[in-house]
Amino acid sequence: MFMLDLYFILIIKLIKKVFFLASALSLLITQTACFGSFSLIKKVNEFNPSGVDNNILKILLFYGLNIVPVYSVTYL
Numbered sequence: 001m002f003m004l005d006l007y008f009i010l011i012i013k014l015i016k017k018v019f020f021l022a023s024a025l026s027l028l029i030t031q032t033a034c035f036g037s038f039s040l041i042k043k044v045n046e047f048n049p050s051g052v053d054n055n056i057l058k059i060l061l062f063y064g065l066n067i068v069p070v071y072s073v074t075y076l
Contacts, residue, residue, distance in 0.1 A: 038075075044071065
């Protein structure tokens with residue numbers, strides 16, 4: 001019974017460490033506050049309206065570029 005309690009305590013400590021490290025890593029990645037010219041995202045934003053003339057196709061192109069993570073990748 002004592003060993004079972006000890007394993008339970010060790011598992012809880014491990015879960016806390018993993019959660020803390022994952023939280024710290026996600027905070028470091030998302031809060032970098034880098035500034036720059038963002039030329040790649042500007043090119044994607046310029047391409048979207050110039051790609052087609054029809055408004056419905058522009059919306060579908062926008063959604064397609066969001067589903068396939070083009071915008072997300074260019075923001076990196």
